[in-house]
Amino acid sequence: MYKSSVDMLRCALRSASLWKCDSFIWTSTALQCRSRSFVASSRWGKTPTQGCPSHRVRYYCQPGERGEFLNVEQTTKLQPTDPSEPPLEKRAPFYTHLQDCLSPIDVLDASQRFPESQRHVSSMLTRMWDTTKKMTEEQRRYELQLMFDHLGFEELCDRAATDAWRMRSDDLVYSLLAMIKLGVSQNTRVVQTLLRVIQERVNQMDEKCLSVLAGSLRDMEDSKNVQALREALRLLLKDRISGIQSIVVLQSMMRVVGKNSPLHLKKQLAMKALSMTDKFSPPNNQYMFCSLAAMGLNFKPLLDVCSKKIAENVHEFPFNRLLAVLISCRELRYRNYSLFSSVSEYVVNTFDMWSNKQVILFLVTFEDLGFKPAALLDAFAERILRKSDMLTLKDLISVLKVFSLLNHDLKDDRQEFLVTVTKALESYLSKISHIDLLKAVHYLALLEHFPQTLLEKLFQPDTLDLLLEKGRQSNKVQKGLQGLDLCLRLDQPHLPPPLTSITNFQIPAPAQELPVNQEVLNVVREIVGNDAVQESVLEQGVYFIDCVITSSGQVEENRGAHDDDSGTLKCHERIAVVCPPHNSFCFGSTHPRGNLAVKLRHLKKLGYKTVLVPVHEFSSLTEEEKIKMIHKLILPTQESTESQTIEQESLKT
Known part of the structure; x- marks a missing residue:
């Protein structure tokens, strides 16, 4: 007879191969446990919160299991360390030998020479992961396949699942992280066992352990146990945010919180990060962009501070970090002209050190952000003219x-x-x-x-x-x-x-009429009169024009006749007034982007003189300034003549 259901679980876990997904299917029972209420621990200088409700967490060994759920109550106190573990001086040869291992197979072979220990499991898994970091992709795949086929790996997973209940908290989270990084499926029982034990210990973990756990959960797919731990971290953060002192821990928590978390929790984390910006290192500034992108929070005050620091020290960042910042800006829909300009200028000044792939990735990301790095485009075009055969x-x-x-x-x-x-x-x-x-x-x-x-x-x-x-x-x-x-x-x-055209191609009719910018339309009518304006014109079934000015009769009445009629509209001239949205221009300028530029080119070939009104600038002007702006756009020659007349009069005076 076993003393508790926990012992029955341990016996069952020892009875089969634990790391292969299809080696053993647990069909008779699944386990269900009550997780402890996730209250603030005194480890971060907080007193336990009273009255927190208890949350039920189910332990799934395989997705989609059926059967009755067996309530498991832990009747024995879990020890963070094994009292029988040998002292450090006797374990030193193991760690010395471990550092000499250069592949996962070397680590597995070394495990046969030393006595078993809970700490050995975590150290071996972490070292196996470390040895694969500097390998090429092909070599890594080959080494991992050898690792999975090695009998020692099955034994190592067996020991990890068996000794999980006696492991220290840091060994637990590092073992989980290493297994996920090594590609062990999270649906295997060894991973699910680690998740189950971590659920029991999560309330006792310090900042470092929670940060490592957050890194593991970030790379894991959603499952019952993963969701339970993510919810546990969110509940812990509500009371522990103010006590976090490590920037790395804070950013790890921000990434694991995710986009589905409550908005107030995201803002609390962002405000905490904003209060710590004076301690940010250059990598912290870059990592903050990725952390906010992982939360889906465009927190402009924090992004502005980080952007300024990155722009001032842009030379300290390698390619992958700069690209990660730009990609995060795209995901957050955040644009900072100073940041983008600094990055593009740095790439131009060090152009020879960047490969074609790197430059193209920069350019594609800048285009997604709507920013035009003119100098970088010129430099890359010059390289293409010299070495066009280098492009795929x-x-x-x-x-x-x-x-x-x-x-x-x-x-x-x-x-x-x-x-x-x-x-x-x-x-x-x-x-x-x-x-x-x-x-x-x-x-x-x-x-x-x-x-x-x-x-x-x-x-x-x-x-x-x-x-x-x-x-x-x-x-x-x-x-x-x-x-x-x-x-x-x-x-x-x-x-x-x-x-000259695509046969049998029908241009689809627009789904609905586009709204006319009434503010611009009213100013145009005030300048040229109602009879001279035709609104909502659709050319070629595609190009929408806010209004078309077809005659100039009212211009002289409203603005006064001039002896020199070079500033008046000719009766046969058609002026197309177009009011594109701000995203039709390159960021930080009034330079039209591709589709708008083609539209202006085609309207000119259709006989229009096009007047482009930047609405994002127009809406911020006063009424008098708006009239002056539209009048100058419609009659630029008249404005020039008036300026010359005033200048000549001033010279005479």
């Missing part, structure tokens, strides 16, 4: 995407750049996919470049029919075809007739 097909498509959507003008090098990129694309013509071909041709069309060879390949009946079919299912493919068709019809390149 994926690189070429990414380059075209960035240059077209950021509407970057290479000026004198423009034509040479387009020809060079086109030749590089043609070298991949035999193995390029239909979707990639459409992307490449579409981006080139946005740049007003139409290579005949690529178009002939795209317009082959089989290719075009397949794309038209996919266009009915994919919105992205449909937009690509629509943009290409518009460019072919409106730019009218010198091509054979079969390549």
Whole structure:
């Protein structure tokens, strides 16, 4: 007879292989336990919170188990350490030998030479993980496969599950972290056993143990036990945030809290981090971006402080850290012009040390953020002109995407750049996919470049029919075809007739009419009169114009007639007033991005003189300034004439 159900559990765990997912299926029973109430521990200088409710936590060895749940009450006190463990001086040879191991197999072989100990298990697992960190991906896969096939690994997992109840808290969390990093499935009983014991100990763990536990949970998929521990950490944090003194611990907690946590808890963590910014090291500033992104919290005061420190010390950050900051900005929808400028200038000043892959990743991320690093684009274009054969097909498509959507003008090098990129694309013509071909041709069309060879390949009946079919299912493919068709019809390149438009392609009607900017419309009517304005014009079924000015009769009445009529509108002239949203411009400027730039180009070819009103600037002006701004945009020559007249009068005086 066993003295308690815990002993029965231990016996069952010893009876089968514990690390293989399909080696043993526990079908008769599953375990259910009451977790202790997660109250604040005195380890962080807090008195226990009274009245916390007890939460029930279920222990699952395999997902989707069926059967009755057996209540397990722990009747014996768990010892954090084994009293029979040998003293440190007798364990020293083991740790010395462990440091000489260079692969997981070496560690497993070494485990046979020394007596068993709870601390040995954690040390061996951690060392096995450490040895794989510096391996190449291929070598790591090979070594891990050898590890899983080694009989010693099964014995090590057996010992980990058997001795988990007697392990110290730090050995528990480090063993769990190492197993997750080594790729042991979290559905195995050894991992679930560690999770179950950690649930019992979580209220007794200090900052360091909780930080390591948070790192493990961050990389684990959702399951009953993982969710229970995440909820435990959230409950602990409510009372322990003010007592956290380690920045690393705080950031680990922020990452494990996740996006589904209550907003007030996220803000408490962010406020605590803000109070500790004077202690931040450069890696802490970078890691804070990732931590806030993991929580899904755009906390601008904290991000501004970290951005300033990163911008001032940008040379201290390697590529992966700088890229992680930019990716976090994209996820948080946070933009800081000083930060982006500092990163792009640093990359330009050290351009030779960056590979093509690294520069392209920077450029693609900047494009996602809507920021145009002009100097970096020029430098990379110059490198492409020298070494275009170094770019892969994926690189070429990414380059075209960035240059077209950021509407970057290479000026004198423009034509040479387009020809060079086109030749590089043609070298991949035999193995390029239909979707990639459409992307490449579409981006080139946005740049007003139409290579005949690529178009002939795209317009082959089989290719075009397949794309038209996919266009009915994919919105992205449909937009690509629509943009290409518009460019072919409106730019009218010198091509054979079969390549001037996409046959059998119907431009879909807009889902709804776009709203007119009434504030701009009222100012325009005040300047030119109601009869001269036509609102809500849709050109080619795609391009929306807020209003079109068709005559100039009222301009002279409202603003006074001038002897020199160079500043008045001509009767046959049509002015298209366009009010794009702020995200149609590159961040920090009024430079139009790709789609807006193409729209302006096409409206000009349709006979319009286009007036672009930056709404984000217009809305912050006074009424008098708004009228002056629109009048200057509509009649720039008249403004110039008036300025010259005033200047001449002042000179005479």
